[in-house]
Amino acid sequence: MEQLSCSASKNDHPKWGFTDLVRWKTLPSTLGGGRAYIQRFKDAWVKQNKNAIRAAATREGFPPELLAGVCWIEVGGDPNSIDRIAFEVRTFDWSGPPLVDKQTVTSLPTKTSFGSVSMQLRTAAHTMGIDPAKMSSAQLRQLANCLQQDVFNINTVARHLRQLIDHDKLQQTRPLLGMEQVRIVGARYNRGISLSLDQIKKNMSYGNFIVNFWPRFSRLLN
Incomplete structure (x- = not known):
């Protein structure tokens, strides 16, 4: 494998750590913890990385809200x-x-x-x-x-989404992608490449979440 070039793919956004995990899991929302805490972190992370998200989605030829949605869901959790x-x-x-x-x-x-x-x-x-x-x-x-460098991470996720879109032949005209197709590619990202399209359609909750919160992701990218 050739040397990976990712040393310049850094930004100044803090990483999710043990302190964040403890605050999220143990403090009530009235003290700044709970669900609101992790959602604020997710929002801030997407907003901080909006230029990289837009650039990667544009390069791969699909709406940036799809990539922003995947990023928002995945960011946070385990340090x-x-x-x-x-x-x-x-x-x-x-x-x-x-x-x-x-x-x-x-x-x-x-x-x-x-x-x-x-x-x-x-x-x-x-x-x-x-x-x-x-x-x-x-x-x-x-x-x-x-992968721990955010820009490299975002670019790799975007490339993977492009491959999933092509796998199910979901897109006729770039960068347009219908909401039903977004549901499918989101579910495919979550559930993997091995399942048939019919199997994917039986549980598209991951993709449904992206569609339901599409306006939120649009705002974060502006």
Whole structure:
């Protein structure tokens, strides 16, 4: 795998950390915690990154509100440090010979998610045209570090959404995308590429959320 270029993909927006997690989970809204706290963080993150979101969506040829919606849903939750710990534990657990690895109970390291917009390493690798099974631990760490840079993270998510749109042949004219198509690609992002379109349509709650809050995402991008 070639050296990934992501060192310039930084911004000044703070990362979601343990303090945020505790405040969200333990403090009532009257003391500045609860659901309102994480929603304010999500709003601020999308607004801070609106230029990168618009640029990535324009480059990939779909409405920026779709990308903003995915970002809004995924931002926050588990701190990045938890993902790093999970990755190192899984990497150690899967470092033995094949006979030993068959007895391993942890998930594959490539199933670890990284980035403010949470994305599994294997998904990011496939999106970039790389076979994750052929990546070394050092290369996976490099990819993880890049995903933790917001602009690289946003660009990779946008590229993945483009591939999902094409997978289901949802778009006739760029950058136009109907709300029904948004529901499908949102659900596909959440539920994966392996399901049939009929299976996807049985549960489109993720995509429905994006459609229902489309005006909110539009405001955050302005």
